[in-house]
Amino acid sequence: MPREGGSLTPPEGLQHLWLPYCQMQLAPPPLTAVGTEGCRITLADGRELIDGVSSWWTACHGYNHPHILHCMEAQLQAMPHVMFGGLVHEPALTLASRLSKLTGLGRVFFSDSGSVAVEVALKMALQYWRNRGKAGKDRFLCFSNGYHGDTLGAMSVSDPEKSMHKAFRHAVIPQFVVDIPADEYAFSELDALLAGVQKELAGIIIEPLVQCAGGFRFHSPDVLAELRRLASKYEALFIVDEIATGFGRTGSMFAFQEAGIAPDILCLGKALTGGACGMAVTLASEEMFSAFLSGSRDDAFMHGPTFMANPLACAAANASLDLFEQEPRLQQVEAIEAALRDGLGGCESLPGVVDVRVKGAIGVVQLRPEIDSYALRPRFVERGVWVRPFNDVVYLMPPFTISGEDLQALMRAVREVVQ
Numbered sequence: 451m452p453r454e455g456g457s458l459t460p461p462e463g464l465q466h467l468w469l470p471y472c473q474m475q476l477a478p479p480p481l482t483a484v485g486t487e488g489c490r491i492t493l494a495d496g497r498e499l500i501d502g503v504s505s506w507w508t509a510c511h512g513y514n515h516p517h518i519l520h521c522m523e524a525q526l527q528a529m530p531h532v533m534f535g536g537l538v539h540e541p542a543l544t545l546a547s548r549l550s551k552l553t554g555l556g557r558v559f560f561s562d563s564g565s566v567a568v569e570v571a572l573k574m575a576l577q578y579w580r581n582r583g584k585a586g587k588d589r590f591l592c593f594s595n596g597y598h599g600d601t602l603g604a605m606s607v608s609d610p611e612k613s614m615h616k617a618f619r620h621a622v623i624p625q626f627v628v629d630i631p632a633d634e635y636a637f638s639e640l641d642a643l644l645a646g647v648q649k650e651l652a653g654i655i656i657e658p659l660v661q662c663a664g665g666f667r668f669h670s671p672d673v674l675a676e677l678r679r680l681a682s683k684y685e686a687l688f689i690v691d692e693i694a695t696g697f698g699r700t701g702s703m704f705a706f707q708e709a710g711i712a713p714d715i716l717c718l719g720k721a722l723t724g725g726a727c728g729m730a731v732t733l734a735s736e737e738m739f740s741a742f743l744s745g746s747r748d749d750a751f752m753h754g755p756t757f758m759a760n761p762l763a764c765a766a767a768n769a770s771l772d773l774f775e776q777e778p779r780l781q782q783v784e785a786i787e788a789a790l791r792d793g794l795g796g797c798e799s800l801p802g803v804v805d806v807r808v809k810g811a812i813g814v815v816q817l818r819p820e821i822d823s824y825a826l827r828p829r830f831v832e833r834g835v836w837v838r839p840f841n842d843v844v845y846l847m848p849p850f851t852i853s854g855e856d857l858q859a860l861m862r863a864v865r866e867v868v869q
């Protein structure tokens with residue numbers, strides 16, 4: 451079977467790997483990456499690919515940014531890791547203060563991946579209501595096409611039918627799943643549903659403005675603001691999952707800010723470290739936090755990942771925030787948005803295309819569902835670009851630092867392959 455875009459023999463050791471979301475009996479052997487720099491990935495055979503995916507949407511400043519490397523190297527010499535129970539450290543203190551200022555949420559809880567940040571958010575919401583003496587508020591309202599991660603709690607609030615979690619549908623806690631309302635009628639239906647389930651409802655969880663892994667579907671800031679209003683009306687915590695959208699991807703630093711709202715709980719991850727290493731956070735309002743303060747240890751928040759607030763990851767995240775302050779990232783996103791509108795717009799008239807949409811540095815070409823988008827993957831590698839269509843979408847989420855030339859090359863490849 452040919453490799454994904456080549457014909458070399460599979461790498462030694464592949465027989466011991468178990469790859470993610472991958473039917474390993476059918477999938478072509480993966481390519482071996484040996485280096486990254488800027489917006490390029492270098493392969494073992496010497497080829498260079500222009501990256502249109504930012505390593506699952508993390509590498510917002512491109513790869514190996516010297517400022518991030520420098521800060522991580524300094525931290526590596528001082529203290530690569532120390533436990534966060536009973537001890538704190540300067541990189542975490544600084545990062546928590548900066549994130550709190552950027553988001554308006556007073557408290558930061560560290561974890562090691564986006565899925566865990568979502569678990570933490572759900573557990574915070576459940577324990578909040580218990581601590582407030584409201585028993586029975588232990589279900590969540592979530593949305594069709596939503597995706598919040600791969601752990602059991604995160605799967606329970608993701609789309610139960612269309613996400614990659616179908617196989618676990620029987621095993622996860624059932625939640626209330628609705629379509630994101632698009633008009634007044636849908637909102638009045640949702641209002642009625644919420645009125646009926648208020649006593650059971652702990653929170654509403656949503657990916658703001660763009661549902662990413664569920665097919666890059668967009669909704670408006672007005673819809674988000676109205677959902678926030680309904681959450682308050684029916685005593686539900688409003689949980690905003692910005693793991694994919696946060697740090698500029700939709701055009702503003704955080705997507706929820708476009709709706710002028712304040713979440714009760716916010717999840718961040720992915721681009722938090724500029725893509726240099728794994729880390730995530732769950733932020734909560736001071737009001738949320740105050741529900742965990744009492745004379746009883748039982749009221750303390752019961753969670754604590756071993757590697758939480760890893761100092762190396764905190765150093766990377768602080769360096770990434772420096773770059774947002776020092777370099778014109780949001781202007782770069784604006785320029786990418788304009789280029790994507792221009793460059794992908796032409797795909798609309800192609801026979802296999804159902805829709806083309808752009809928001810910030812996210813460009814989406816939606817294909818007719820019968821088209822096997824996975825079969826298109828090697829064609830991108832043949833053209834020297836790293837683009838990974840899935841289900842019915844071909845999408846671009848490049849690093850914000852991508853040059854105009856490289857972005858044009860990505861879009862040219864999308865046009866040619868889709869054609």
Ligand SMILES: Cc1ncc(COP(=O)(O)O)c(C=O)c1O
Pocket residue numbers: 563564565566568597598599600657662663691692693694695719720
């Ligand atoms: C919105 C959202 N939430 C949560 C996650 C899970 O993050 P992780 O893969 O770091 O566990 C993802 C990952 O794609 C995501 O897009």
